[in-house]
Amino acid sequence: MDQFSQAILPLVSILVVISSICYFKWLSKSAAKFPPGPWGVPILGYLPFIGADMLHKFSQLASKYGEIYMLRLGNKLCVVINSPSLVKEVVRDQDNVFSNRSPPVAGFIVSYGAKDMVWSPNNSEWRALRKISSREMLNNRSLELSYNLRKNEVRKAIRRVYKNGKAAVEINVLAFQTELNVITSLLWGELLQGEEEEIIGKKFRGVVPKLIDLIGKPNISDFYPFLAGLDIQGIKRQMESYWRTIDTILDDVIEKHKKKLSKGVMEVGRKDFLQILLEFKEKDKDSISDTQLKALMLDIVAGGTDTSATTMEWAMAELMNNPIIMEKAQKELSEVVGLDNIVEEHHLPKLKYLDAVVKETLRLHPAVPLLVPRSPSQSSIVGGYTIPKNTTVFINVAYIQKDPRFWDNPREFKPERFLGGEYDFSGNSFKFLPFGSGRRICVGLPLGERMVMYFLASLVHSFDWKLPNDQKLDMSEEFGMMLRKSVPLVAIPNPRLFDSKLYM
Numbered sequence: 001m002d003q004f005s006q007a008i009l010p011l012v013s014i015l016v017v018i019s020s021i022c023y024f025k026w027l028s029k030s031a032a033k034f035p036p037g038p039w040g041v042p043i044l045g046y047l048p049f050i051g052a053d054m055l056h057k058f059s060q061l062a063s064k065y066g067e068i069y070m071l072r073l074g075n076k077l078c079v080v081i082n083s084p085s086l087v088k089e090v091v092r093d094q095d096n097v098f099s100n101r102s103p104p105v106a107g108f109i110v111s112y113g114a115k116d117m118v119w120s121p122n123n124s125e126w127r128a129l130r131k132i133s134s135r136e137m138l139n140n141r142s143l144e145l146s147y148n149l150r151k152n153e154v155r156k157a158i159r160r161v162y163k164n165g166k167a168a169v170e171i172n173v174l175a176f177q178t179e180l181n182v183i184t185s186l187l188w189g190e191l192l193q194g195e196e197e198e199i200i201g202k203k204f205r206g207v208v209p210k211l212i213d214l215i216g217k218p219n220i221s222d223f224y225p226f227l228a229g230l231d232i233q234g235i236k237r238q239m240e241s242y243w244r245t246i247d248t249i250l251d252d253v254i255e256k257h258k259k260k261l262s263k264g265v266m267e268v269g270r271k272d273f274l275q276i277l278l279e280f281k282e283k284d285k286d287s288i289s290d291t292q293l294k295a296l297m298l299d300i301v302a303g304g305t306d307t308s309a310t311t312m313e314w315a316m317a318e319l320m321n322n323p324i325i326m327e328k329a330q331k332e333l334s335e336v337v338g339l340d341n342i343v344e345e346h347h348l349p350k351l352k353y354l355d356a357v358v359k360e361t362l363r364l365h366p367a368v369p370l371l372v373p374r375s376p377s378q379s380s381i382v383g384g385y386t387i388p389k390n391t392t393v394f395i396n397v398a399y400i401q402k403d404p405r406f407w408d409n410p411r412e413f414k415p416e417r418f419l420g421g422e423y424d425f426s427g428n429s430f431k432f433l434p435f436g437s438g439r440r441i442c443v444g445l446p447l448g449e450r451m452v453m454y455f456l457a458s459l460v461h462s463f464d465w466k467l468p469n470d471q472k473l474d475m476s477e478e479f480g481m482m483l484r485k486s487v488p489l490v491a492i493p494n495p496r497l498f499d500s501k502l503y504m
């Protein structure tokens with residue numbers, strides 16, 4: 001231990017003790033009725049018992065304490081919601097109050113100080129960012145106009161797999177790359193080409209999943225804000241380094257785009273999102289700041305790629321793990337699309353069984369299992385209990401979507417349960433909300449849903465898949481902010497279409 005740490009440690013310990021005593025006094029004196037929950041130990045609260053798999057622990061506690069419970073992690077007060085009726089109270093009845101966020105240190109850095117969409121509080125700037133993103137890029141009408149761009153990328157992926165013959169494919173890598181190319185094309189079109197595009201793609205692929213994992217990592221600076229300056233685990237330093245990598249890319253892209261715009265060489269047809277934002281800024285300088293512009297682009301790249309790629313990987317893994325279901329999905333594709341044809345987006349609404357496969361995948365493996373935590377802007381009542389202002393509120397979607405009170409044989413992968421058309425992704429059913437719900441619902445839902453369906457349909461229609469050396473599939477999960485597959489899915493393709501030209 002260095003001299004500085006030796007000197008600071010007693011002071012830190014005293015501060016921790018004082019703040020914990022204040023907290024316990026406040027809790028016991030308060031007349032309010034708080035949710036039940038585990039007490040933990042003085043100073044640390046429940047922190048020593050939470051373990052590495054917070055999602056598993058949260059679900060265990062839900063079985064013990066029920067629909068809602070409260071726990072203290074260090075100095076941070078957390079509430080976990082575990083039932084559809086209480087989700088409704090939060091995301092529908094009191095949506096305005098609970099649409100605030102309280103970003104962790106890592107989230108605050110990566111969002112340029114909560115200037116983005118994911119971590120911004122519920123304010124007029126956040127509303128403006130959401131409005132322009134959905135109106136200009138992510139709504140169904142704009143997405144229909146940009147279909148060719150998605151088609152190019154999905155066809156590129158299929159072609160690459162075909163050309164590599166029987167070489168094993170790492171599904172997440174392929175899915176991530178395809179989704180990233182789609183998103184960056186939507187954002188800045190053909191601005192980057194060839195080698196430059198490759199290098200930037202590689203950097204994003206290297207950084208984005210790490211950056212998301214770092215946000216989900218328990219951080220002493222979040223549990224004891226007065227220790228944040230010490231950055232004991234080095235999370236702040238690490239995040240700043242990832243953020244700098246992306247910030248440099250974004251600066252470069254914006255500069256290039258501005259130059260192109262000033263030379264008047266922009267496309268006259270469909271404008272890319274960055275062009276729209278820059279023109280918007282040109283008309284009204286106060287409409288969006290340079291920082292917000294970069295924060296928004298980072299959100300879209302980080303929010304869209306890893307979530308979609310992880311979902312595509314889980315869907316493929318479930319299909320390969322359940323050969324009868326795979327057969328049914330392929331039969332539907334043969335009937336709707338035909339083996340003498342390629343999948344197009346206009347086929348998607350007719351692929352009812354595949355749609356049920358995607359929904360069942362997101363029920364069992366929600367990409368963001370606790371949603372992005374909310375934080376009430378004022379003290380509120382949920383389920384008859386008081387939730388103090390600024391509490392971190394988790395909605396345990398992973399638990400609700402496997403609760404046997406609402407789902408028959410909840411651990412079984414059974415797409416048929418979604419064939420009745422009772423559920424969609426709109427967040428209106430509080431039993432099934434993999435994209436969240438209310439005013440904070442995923443802004444990229446129209447693109448995420450389309451891309452997962454289109455990519456999955458193309459993979460399963462174009463190839464039969466098997467595991468290398470007839471290995472057994474490992475379906476274990478790894479919890480972070482995202483629910484990943486612990487062992488990446490690697491599979492061998494075997495072409496199933498009639499004509500090799502359909503792969504070109």
Ligand code: HEM
Pocket residue numbers: 117118119130138183299300301303304305307308311366367368371372373434435436437438439440441442443444445447448449452
């Ligand atoms: C399968 C794909 C996806 C899944 C499962 C998913 C899931 C989610 C979830 C659960 C949330 C939090 C909602 C809440 O707190 O209620 C969210 C928020 C968000 N997502 Fe997605 N997402 C996906 C794709 C995308 C895509 C393609 C984009 C961008 C193009 C995107 C951008 C965002 C953004 C910016 C937010 C923050 C919205 C806000 O706080 O206002 N997501 N997503």
